[in-house]
Amino acid sequence: MSNKRSMVTTLLLLIALTVSACGGGGGATSNQGSEGSSGSKDTEKTLRFATWDTGDSLKVQQDIAKLFEKQHPGVKVQIEPYADGFDQKLAASFGAGNPPDVMLMWDFPTYYTNLEPLDSFMSKDASLKLDDIYESLFNYVKVDGQTYGLPSGFTTRALYYNKKMFDDAGVPYPKDGWTWDDFKAAAKKLSNPAKKQYGFGIRTSNDPYDLQGIVWSNGGSFVSADGKDIEGQMNSPETAQAIQQFGDMLKDGSAALVGGKNQMSGDDVFKAGKIAMWESGVWPLEGFKTAKVDFGTVEMPVFPGKPVKGIVALSAISVAKQSKQKDLAWEFTKFFVSNEVIKMRSNSDLPIRKSLVQEMKFDQNPLYLPFYNMLERSDNTPAFLLNRNWKLVNRYLTTAIDSVMLGENAQDALNAAVKDAKKYIDKK
Known part of the structure; x- marks a missing residue:
């Protein structure tokens, strides 16, 4: 997927x-x-x-x-x-x-x-x-x-959290409806760089597709609804803010980069108890159970006054x-x-299938329920379905996002990406 x-x-x-x-x-x-x-x-x-x-x-x-x-x-x-x-x-x-x-x-x-x-x-x-x-x-x-x-x-996509790390730090477990400010405050309290322990893990290389829900939640987008424009969309203040917050967390030590070449994956770092929160799909859930991690899942945070949005991997x-x-x-x-x-x-x-979700009680299981709640919030159309040349645009966007994680300003990086990529936008 x-x-x-x-x-x-x-x-x-x-x-x-x-x-x-x-x-x-x-x-x-x-x-x-x-x-x-x-x-x-x-x-x-x-x-x-x-x-x-x-x-x-x-x-x-x-x-x-x-x-x-x-x-x-x-x-x-x-x-x-x-x-x-x-x-x-x-x-x-x-x-x-x-x-x-x-x-x-x-x-x-x-x-x-x-x-x-x-x-x-x-x-x-x-x-x-x-x-x-x-x-x-x-x-x-x-x-x-x-x-x-x-x-x-x-x-x-939802957030996994390590209950033991939250308990040890005296931080209450997150609840659906929590804000990004709540998330960032918890991440700071959960971090201890001296012990190489961090509140959140951020991928060294990020797929823009996976970040679209967060961008939409802040009122931003990578491309216009008709798929014909990225100017003022990919580099809007709302889009830049949604991306910048992760770069800021890396700078203040409340998050760590994970999953680089020859490095442990984010899933494995979470299993090892070195990051307290990890954003992903349902794929690692069974592995976390097998590893006997005491964990929970929660919906993605909200930006104040804005509805949380989700993205589907199908x-x-x-x-x-x-x-x-x-x-x-x-x-x-x-x-x-x-x-x-x-x-x-x-x-x-x-x-x-709705009938199977009820039969298997996924709609009552607290580990699975956030994923289905996020599905109800996944009514936006992803960029690659709106413009047939998106792969050509996406490589510039990927470079821009990854550069933010390495310290570059998000607004500057996204402005440069738009300048380089807009020639590939299919206006048909």
Whole structure:
């Protein structure tokens, strides 16, 4: 999900955007579905499924494939684990005219011309129970009003806090609705640089995507709502203030940089009890439990008088336009967002269905509830969905944000980023 974003280079963007010229395979839906297959080698259908998962998550995908095969005799699901090379391999497969039938997806602006619009499938299939899926997630799978993937899992972002460190410092646990001033005051009390203990961990390299919720919460944005302007948006006082506060925390010793080259990740530093607070998605939650960290989660802080905003990291599943067996591909896509499969994947993604959240009591679990509360606040559209050249702009924004963490003034850094990047803004 968010880690995959940084892997897509400018070259891949250019490849993916020109792939549609390769054409091929996107015509009428094939009738080679899963119906009436005998299961013999002569009639067996092979469905190719590309995933970025590795390790335990890949094992879950393999179990999902086996379950689909069991329910669809005569079908073989061939998993293609692209791992960290996901975007490179996927772009190459589209360029060669031989993509997998179905694939995990998040970067719809880059790949949508090579994906099958799913609206007609969705409208004909009442068994999908679309009203059971959180509506705001569909904001992340559409381009120009068409749906190119089904949400399959997500996370918002919340703050993890180490209860023992709070207790030792005599600092009350944070509560939903706390302010950024509350957060910064707590971070100072929780810091002891002499012991290399800090109130908060800040990534050495920051993905602007993940910071958008904080920027929106202060009334700022990286780009205008129509996606055509960054002047006065990316470098607005509100945007600069939201970023500057982290640079200031590093200067006053209430936060520390984590996760640099050959350094411990922020997750591991939090486990080690060296940072009291850590901002992330749901991904490390189970690992913190396994490490027996006494921790809690809380919604992101608010800026006074302004509503807190969230950002979603989404996993979706899509069908290749060039697939020659779209009916079968749709069956797998629909299966992938069924209750049974979502439960199998719940250790790595938050469930997307309201009924499952209630069944699994995630809406009553204090560790998971802040993530769902943040979903209710995630109604803004991220920059990469508003402008198709965003990757070119984003590299300047990334450099600017990282320079703030190294001591540069946020307003100056963002002004420079706008000056260098605005030539890439797609005005169409």
